[in-house]
Amino acid sequence: MLAQSVFTSEWWRELLSPDSRWQDGSLLRITIGAILTLGLYSLLYRENKFYRFTEHIFVGLATGFSVVALVKEVLWPQWWVPMLGVPERTATADMPAVPGVDAAWLWGALLPLACLAFFVFSKKHGWLSRIPLGIIVGLWAGQQLNAFQNRFLPQVADQARPIIPGPQTGIPDAINNLIVVITWIVVLSYFVYSFEQKSKFLQRTSLMGRWLLMVGFGAIFGTTMMTRFVLFIDRAYYLLIEWLRLGAQL
C-alpha cells in the first residue's frame, strides 16, 4: 500500500487525474475534507488565519444547511403542501402516480403570526414578538407534566429494590441494593435547599452526597474518554490512511 502513498507520483497523478475526480470517495474529495480537518486541528496550536477560514466556512455551510433543511423538511411538507394541496395524478408510462392532497388553505393564517417574531428588531412594537415566542415556550411548558411522568417516575420506581436476601436475591445482591437506595437518598439530600442545615447529621449526609456525586461523575468521565479517543483515532485513520495512504487499509 505504501507504494501508492503521498510520497509517490501515483498518488499525485490520481489526485490530478481528470476522469474520476469528482466520484464518491475520490482522492480529490478526500483531500478537500482532509484540508478542512487540518484547519480545525490547527486550533490546538493556536488561533490562526487557517482556523478562522475553516471556522467561517463551517458556520456558513451549517447555517446554509439549516435553511435548506427548514425548507425541505418543514416549510414545504408541513406548510406549503398542506396549504395549497396537490392534484391527484394517475400513473403514466414514464411517470409514477401521485396521491392527491386536499388544500387546507387556512394554513395561510399562520404566516403573519410567525412573522410577528421579526418585530424583535423593532423598538416600538418589540413586544409583539413575544406572542409567537410565548406560544412556543407555552407549548414546551405544557409537555413537561407528561415528560415528568414518563421519564422520571419510572426512574424513581426503579430505585426501589428488595433488601432481604431471598431466593432471587443473594446476600451480595441485598447489600448492593441497600447501597443503591442509600446512595440515591443521600445524593438527593444534597439537593435539598431550603432546610436550614444546622444539624450536623444533615451536613454530613450532604457532604457524603457530594462525594457520591463525584463517583458518578468520575464514572462518566471514564466511559466517555474511550469514546472520544476512538473518534480521534478514526479521524487519524481518515487523514493518514484514507488520504495520505501511509499504511494498509482495513
Next chain:
Amino acid sequence: MAERNYEITSLGLQYQKWGWLLVITTVAVVGYILWGIFLARRKAGSVTIRRIAGLDQIDEAVGRATETARPVLMVPGLSGALDGIAVQALTIFASIIRTAARFATPIRLLNYHPAVFAVAQEIAKDVYQTEGVPDRYDVDSVRFVSDRQFAFAAAVAGTIRRDQVAAAFYMGDFFAESLIMAENANMVGAIQVAATTQFTQTPFFIAACDYVLLGDEFYAASAYLGREPVLLGSLVGADWAKLTFMGFAVVALIVHSFQSIRPLTDEQKQYFKDMGTPVLEDQEYPTRNEFFFNWISKIPRG
C-alpha cells in the same frame, strides 16, 4: 357533523392498569410546587436557602473582565427549542449583564437557537435600558451563531480565542461540545462558571471550569440571586417533593423486600398476563420486572 366510523372498546387508557397512580403522583408534585409558591407569596421573607458557591463569584468574574477590558462570554446552552432551560439561563444572564452594564464591560452572548436569540436580545436591551445606559448596548454583542452543534462549538471556540474573553458563563443544555468551549476558555485564562442540565457533561465542566453548579442548583440560581418569593416558594415545593420521594424509596424497599421472598401464585401470573406483561413460564419468584412499583411504571397502556 362527521359520523364516527369506529367503536370505542376501552376508554381512559392512561388511567387503567394502575396508570392513575402515576397521574396522581405527577399531580401531587405539581400541587407541592404551587402550594409552596402560594405560601411563600403570602409570607415573603420566610424562606432561606443554603449557599450556592459558584453564584457568589459572578461579580468577581465580571470585575476581572472590567479590569482587563476583555469581554464576558455567555452561552445559554444548546436547547433545541425555546424552552424553560434556556429561559432560566437567560434569567441568570440578565443579572450578569446588569453587572457588566454598570461597569461598561463588553459582553458576548452567543446563541444556538434563533428563538433563544430573540429573547436574549430583548432581555439584554431591557437590562441596559433599566440601568440607564442604553448607549452602552452593542446590538452585535448578542448573536445567533449556528444551530448545528459543532459549527456552533467551532465558532464559540474561535470567539473565545480571538477576543481573549476574561470570563465565561455556560448555563443550560450542553452536550459533547462542553469541553471544547471550556478548555479553550481555560487556555486564555478566563474565569469560568458553568451549570448544565445535562449531568453527563457536568464532569467535564468540573475538570475545566472554576465553578460549577451541580444539577438543579441551576434552577435554584435565580431564586438565590433574586430572592423573589415566587422562585423561593417553588424551590420549597420541589424540596418537599424530593423528601416525599425519599420516603417513598424507604416504603418501596420494604414492600419489594417482602414481595421478593414470596413465590408467585398462579393467580398472580394470570394477573400479570392480563395486564399485558406476562412472566416467563418457568418463573417461580418475581424478578425486578415484577416488583410492584417497578412494574406499574412500565405496564403498556394501549
Next chain:
Amino acid sequence: MEILIARWTVARTDANLWQVVSYAGAATLVSAVLMFLLSRIPSNFRRPLVGIFIFVAGLIWILDWALPKAAVRRASGESNPITPLPFWPFEYNLVMDKVIQASQVLSGVLLGLGVLSILRVHVKKLTKRQQDWPFSLVLLVSMAAMIVIGLGEWVASNREAAGMPGNHELVKTAFSVVFNDMLQILDAAMFSLIAFFILSAAYRAFRIRSVEATIMMAVALIVLLGFIPLAMAVTAGLPVEGFASNFRIENMKTWILLNMSTPALRAIDLGLGLGLLAMALRIMLGLEKGVAVD
C-alpha cells in the same frame, strides 16, 4: 379527516390552483389584519394578552396528557389509540397533530431571525471593511453556496422522482461534495478535537488536591482500566467466581457503574426533572420574568 379544518379544505384539481392560492392569500390577509389590530391594543393589556397565549398553548398539551385516551375498533382494522371528545365532531389527537405541525412551522420560521442576525453582523463587517472582513465574505459565500446547491439538489431529486427529464448529475455531485466531504467531515473533525481537550483537562484536574477531585480521579481511572485489555490481564489471574472475583478490575468497574454511579446520577436527574417541572409551571402561570412582557 374528521378535523374541523376538513370543512375548510378544497379538493385540488389541476385547474383550481388560483382559487386555492386566493383562498390562502385571503386567510393570510385576514390574519395579518388581526395581528395589526393586536398591535393597537393599549399597553396595559399587552402583558395579560401574552400571558393568555402562553397559558393556552401550555393547556393544549396538558389536555393531551389528561384527556382519557381510548382503544377503538374500526372497520379498516387499524387500532391506534385515539382521544375522543364528547359533543365534538373530531378527536383530540388529530388536533394535536395539527398543533405539532403548526409549532414546527412556527419555530422553523424563526430561523429567519438567526439568518438576519448573521447577515447583520457580517454584512456590516464587510461593508465597513472591519477587521477580518474577508472571513465574513467566506462565511456569506459558503452559506449562499450551500443554500443554492442544497435547494437545487432537492428540486432535482424531486423532479427525478416525478419522472421528469433532465440531467441532475452536476448538482447532485456538488451537493455530495459540500455535504459529505465538507460539512460532515467538519462535524467529525470538531467532535474528535474533544480527545485532545479531554487529555489536557484530565491532566490538570486529576490532582490529589481535595477529597472530591481524588474520588473523581480514582473512579475515572478504575472505569477506564476496566475497558483496557491489558489492565484486565493484570487481574485475570483472580477466579471468575466467588468472593475474590470482585477484585477483578472489570467487575469493580461494573460494580461502581451499577451500584454507585447510576443511583447518584438518577438522583441528580430527578432533581433536574423537578426543577424543570417547576419552571414549566411558573412559565405557564406567568410568574417567570424572562418571557413575560415588562
Next chain:
Amino acid sequence: MSQHIPTDSPSPGGRGAGGEGFWHIMYAVDRRWLYLILFIIVSILVINPITVPNVEDPAAKALYDYLSNLNEGDFVYIESDWTNSTRGESRGQFEALMRLLMRKKVRFCISTLGDPQIPDIIRPIIRQIAQEPGSNNYEEGKDYVIAGYFPNLEAHVSGLVNNIRDTVKEKRIGGRSITETPVFDGIQDLSDAKCVVVITGSSTINLWYERMRAKTKLGLMCTAVMSGENIPYYVSGQLVGIAIGAKGAFDFESLLEKEWPAAENPGYKNFTSGRRYMSPLFFALMLLIFAVVMGNLAMYQLKRTGRHS
C-alpha cells in the same frame, strides 16, 4: 464545584521553559506538548498497528456465544441506529456481527431509526462482507433484508412487538414486500425471532426494555458512553449480552478468530477496526494515565520541597 481550580497553564515559553527543574515542568506542561505527543502516538499506531492481547469481556462473550449457538436458518432482527458520528466504535461492532451471522447462515432483517442516511451507510458494508470467503454469498432479499428507515421510534418498536409483519410490510425489495421474501418465511411475530440486536450510539434501546416481553432475547452493542445506563439490564437478565465500544468490537473479532482461525480458513477476515483501533486507543489512554500520574507526582514533589507557589 466550590474549590477554585487554578488555571495553571503557563503562557507558552514562560514558566517551565527551563531552569526551574524537572518537576516544575511536569507540574504544568504546556498542553500543546501533550497534544503533540497524543497526535504522534496515535499516528504511529494507526499506520503500524501492533497486536495487543485481548481478555474478552464476559458480557460481550455472552452475546457472542448466544448468537454463535444459533442454528442455520434462525432469524434475528437487527436495529442499527449508528451514524457516522460514532463510526469509530459502531462500525467495528456492526461488521463483526454481520460476519458472525453470515458464517452461521442466520437470516436477518435490519431496520434503522434516527437518521434516514443510515441505510446508505450500511448497505455497502454488508455487500462487501457478503463477498468475503465464509460469508456464504449472502444476498439481499434471500438471506437478509434491509427494512430501511423508520422515523417514529415509539411506533416502530411497539409495532414490531405487536405485529412484525405489518410493521415492515410496506418496505419493498425488487417489487415485492420484504415480508414475502424467504427471509420472513415462518416468521409470524417477534417471538419467532431468536434475538433482537440493537446497535446504537444513543438511547434508542430504552423502548425495547419497556416493550419487549416475548421470549425473544435482546442483545445490545453500544458505545462506551452508553454502557453505564445499560449494564444494569445485562445484570438483571433483560439483555442476553452487551458489547461495549471499540473493546466490544475487538471482543467480537477475537471470538470470531477463535471460532474460525484465519490460519485454518484462508481468506477469512476476522479483524477490522476493532483490533486496528485498539492499539492506538490503548497507548492514548496510557498517555493519559501517565500524564495524570506525572502531574500528581510533580505536585507532591513540589509540595515536599516547598517550592510550590
